[in-house]
Structure formats: structure tokens, C-alpha cells
Amino acid sequence: MSVTVKTLALAAGVSRGTVDRVLHNRGNVKKEVAVKIKALAKELGYVPNRAGRELSGFKLSYKIGVLLPSIGNVFFDGVTNGIEEAIREYEELGVEVVFTKVQGYKEDVHLKSIDELVSKGCSALCLATMQTEAIAQKIKECQKSGIKVILVNSDIEGSGRICYVGSDxxxxxxxxxxxxxxxxxxxxxxxxxxxxxxxxxxxxxxxxxxxxxxxxxxxxxxxxxxxxxxxxxxxxxxxxxxxxxxxxxxxxxxxxxxxxxxxxxxxxxxxxxxxxxxxxxxxxxxxxxxxxxxxxxxxxQEPFVQGYQSIKRAYQLLSGSNSNRTGTDYFTETIIKIASNIG
Structure with a gap:
């Protein structure tokens, strides 16, 4: 899998133009950003691809588990679409997403689903789950074991999650x-x-x-x-x-x-x-x-954005990029629609 300017831009959380300026020493980039991009280029084995060379040494992998109560709830189709878009954008960086889809709000089903994602080796979890003491405790256990937890669409008080992505x-x-x-x-x-x-x-x-x-x-x-x-x-x-x-x-x-x-x-x-x-x-x-x-x-409440941003933040947490922003909550827009502007 070749490492491209796009790869470095995604990894660093900057534009392709910024990466290009750093790689060609054109200035006009903050020192800390330039250092980060050059470090990533070295770490990932970036080589200018002018002759169409391919790299074989880029084998980083980030496995992210997703739990959605989406069976029978078409709202989550939009969240899923956002996740799939993020997968397409970040697959070059080794992102792999494991989906678990459930129906409704049965505590034992949600707990079992989280355990299954952990057993599959997920290093980060994006969970749309419910507010119960047992689930809050399960999230704390995941965090304690080093698994990054992002809550999607609905927050859980006292869970110790890293951040929340969803509606206010x-x-x-x-x-x-x-x-x-x-x-x-x-x-x-x-x-x-x-x-x-x-x-x-x-x-x-x-x-x-x-x-x-x-x-x-x-x-x-x-x-x-x-x-x-x-x-x-x-x-x-x-x-x-x-x-x-x-x-x-x-x-x-x-x-x-x-x-x-x-x-x-x-x-x-x-x-x-x-x-x-x-x-x-x-x-x-x-x-x-x-x-x-x-x-x-x-x-x-912008379901597509919720799905996309949850995977983006999970990747950034696992890769260590943009850490100052990934720990803060991300609230989607509150959008009013009536018969005149809907659909």
C-alpha cells in the first residue's frame, strides 16, 4: 500500500497543500506542524512517487469497533453512511471497522455486543448505546484496558468516555x-x-x-x-x-x-x-x-456527520494525531425542517 501526500494529509489532519509545502520546503507552515508532517513521512515510509514506485512496508493497522442499535431504525442508515465514507478516506492509513448492529435497547444485548467487539481486537470503540450503570462500568473497564471509547448519538453520564459525537x-x-x-x-x-x-x-x-x-x-x-x-x-x-x-x-x-x-x-x-x-x-x-x-x-441532527466524525476521531486517537481536539465533544447542528424545506 503506497503512502501518498493524501495519506500524510489525513494522518496529520491538514490539507494536501500544507503537506506539499512542507515536503518541498516552501515555508509558510507553523514549525510544529512541519515537524509533525516530516515525522509522519519518516514513520510511514513516504517516498515521492514520481516513477510510480510502490511501498510495501506500510503495515500499520487500526481496528475500530462500532455498535449501533440500527436494526429496525432507519435513522442509523445515515450514521452508517458517514462511517462508510470515513472508511473509504482512511483505509489507506490502515483503518479497519468492525460493525455490530442490534435491535432496540436491551442491556444484556448491548453488553454482549461490546464484549464481542473487544474480543475481536478492537483498539477503539464507537458506541451508540444506552444509559445504565452496567454499561457505564463496561466503558470504564474498556478505557482502563487501553481501549479508546467514543460515544455516538447518545452520551452516557459517568462512563469516563473520551468524547461524545452527536446532537445537543x-x-x-x-x-x-x-x-x-x-x-x-x-x-x-x-x-x-x-x-x-x-x-x-x-x-x-x-x-x-x-x-x-x-x-x-x-x-x-x-x-x-x-x-x-x-x-x-x-x-x-x-x-x-x-x-x-x-x-x-x-x-x-x-x-x-x-x-x-x-x-x-x-x-x-x-x-x-x-x-x-x-x-x-x-x-x-x-x-x-x-x-x-x-x-x-x-x-x-446530521447523522452522516456523526458517523464520519466518530471514525475520524477514533483514528486520530489511535494514531496520536490532532490529540488536542479529539478529546473534546463534537456537537452536530440543530436543524429545523418544515414542509417547505424538507426532503
Whole structure:
């Protein structure tokens, strides 16, 4: 595998132009950056490839394990796409990614999956997992054994992870509350909250941010109930149909996880036009529900960026490049989409 200018640029976290200036002593590069690039060129065995020479001595390998609760949750297709793009960009540097995909939020399944990734020799883990004491302890054990852990899409308090890559869920919840207050200023709002799992910190934060902002804005509202769907459309549809029938005063449904299609189906089946739906992410089925007016808006969180940045940071941690930035959290943009700009 040949080591190219692109290889060195990725390894150093700089542009190809910067690498070219250093290799040809053209100046205009900070001394510490130039030293780093020259050290990497020597370490990786870079040789100018003017005659089409190939190098055989570049055998560094970085195995990164990925856990996603993506079975039955199409949101994670975007995260996967970002990871695959990072693999294409970093494969020259020896990056290998091992995927484990699970369904839902069963603690024993997630713990077993983490153990399997460790047993496969992964030196770094990018985990989209749940907030439980056992999983937090498992992450601490990984960190203690030298395995770098990055949390993706949902953070875990007290886990000792190196960094988090994903949405600012508190801000997302507050954004939903702010938009709702603008549209329902003079009306008492009876809210049914449909969350994926109370063990997902991101889902918890979307709820707390939402309630805190409604309180701060002085909104006249009540939360009728909070139900868990486990990100299952079937379960969500059954539960929401039940609560809409039992509580005809419900006029807002706030969905903090997946299963938006199931919730939308329940609202449609109710025949009511007065229900204000709020959801997250512009996956295909949600886009159609927004266009149909079932959900008034969605808040999006750049899943592609989450996947790409998690692998990029894992590589940088393993290779020792850009260490000052890889230990800080990376928050994606909070993006508002309505029928006029979605899809």
C-alpha cells in the first residue's frame, strides 16, 4: 500500500497543500506542524512517487469497533453512511471497522455486543448505546484496558468516555418547545410524549429540554403521559391509538425517538386534524408525514456527520494525531425542517 501526500494529509489532519509545502520546503507552515508532517513521512515510509514506485512496508493497522442499535431504525442508515465514507478516506492509513448492529435497547444485548467487539481486537470503540450503570462500568473497564471509547448519538453520564459525537439534545428539546409556543400561544396544550427508551440519555434530554423551555416561556401545558416505544412502529401505533382514544383532550404528540411512522399512523387513524405532531430526523417516512401535515416540523441532527466524525476521531486517537481536539465533544447542528424545506 503506497503512502501518498493524501495519506500524510489525513494522518496529520491538514490539507494536501500544507503537506506539499512542507515536503518541498516552501515555508509558510507553523514549525510544529512541519515537524509533525516530516515525522509522519519518516514513520510511514513516504517516498515521492514520481516513477510510480510502490511501498510495501506500510503495515500499520487500526481496528475500530462500532455498535449501533440500527436494526429496525432507519435513522442509523445515515450514521452508517458517514462511517462508510470515513472508511473509504482512511483505509489507506490502515483503518479497519468492525460493525455490530442490534435491535432496540436491551442491556444484556448491548453488553454482549461490546464484549464481542473487544474480543475481536478492537483498539477503539464507537458506541451508540444506552444509559445504565452496567454499561457505564463496561466503558470504564474498556478505557482502563487501553481501549479508546467514543460515544455516538447518545452520551452516557459517568462512563469516563473520551468524547461524545452527536446532537445537543437539550438544545433540540428547547427548540421544539420554542416553536410549539409560537404556534400555540393562546391554547392549553395537552401533550403525549412518545420516547424510544428512558435508558437513552439523548431521549431523556430531549424531554427535559422541552419541558424546561415550556416552563421558562410560561406556556400553558400539561403532560398527559410519557410512553416508551422501544423505537418500534408497531408498539408505538398501538400505544398512541390507545391513549388518543382514552384522552381526547390530547392535542400534541411529541416523539423523541424513532417509531415516527407508527405514531403518524395512529394520528391518521384517529381522524383528528387538531393534533400537533413534533418529531426528529428527516428519514423518508417522516418526510412524507411532514408533507402531509401530520407532523408540523422535525429537528434534524446530521447523522452522516456523526458517523464520519466518530471514525475520524477514533483514528486520530489511535494514531496520536490532532490529540488536542479529539478529546473534546463534537456537537452536530440543530436543524429545523418544515414542509417547505424538507426532503
Amino acid at each position: 439534545y437539550i438544545k433540540a428539546g428547547k427548540t421544539c418547545a420554542g416553536l410549539l409556543s409560537l404556534m400555540k400561544q393562546k391554547e392549553h396544550i395537552n401533550i403525549l410524549i412518545v420516547t424510544g427508551s428512558e435508558k437513552m440519555r439523548g431521549h431523556q434530554q430531549r424531554i427535559s429540554g422541552f419541558k424546561d423551555e415550556l416552563d421558562r416561556l410560561g406556556c400553558d401545558y400539561s403532560v398527559v403521559n410519557t410512553i416508551e416505544s422501544d423505537d418500534s412502529d408497531i408498539k408505538a401505533q398501538i400505544l398512541v391509538q390507545k391513549y388518543l382514544k382514552e384522552n381526547p383532550k390530547i392535542n400534541c404528540v411529541y416523539v423523541t425517538g424513532a417509531a415516527v411512522q407508527g405514531v403518524g399512523s395512529a394520528i391518521i387513524a384517529s381522524g383528528r386534524k387538531d393534533i400537533f405532531g413534533i418529531a426528529f430526523d428527516d428519514i423518508y417516512t417522516t418526510v412524507e408525514l411532514v408533507r402531509a401535515g401530520i407532523f408540523k416540523f422535525v429537528i434534524c
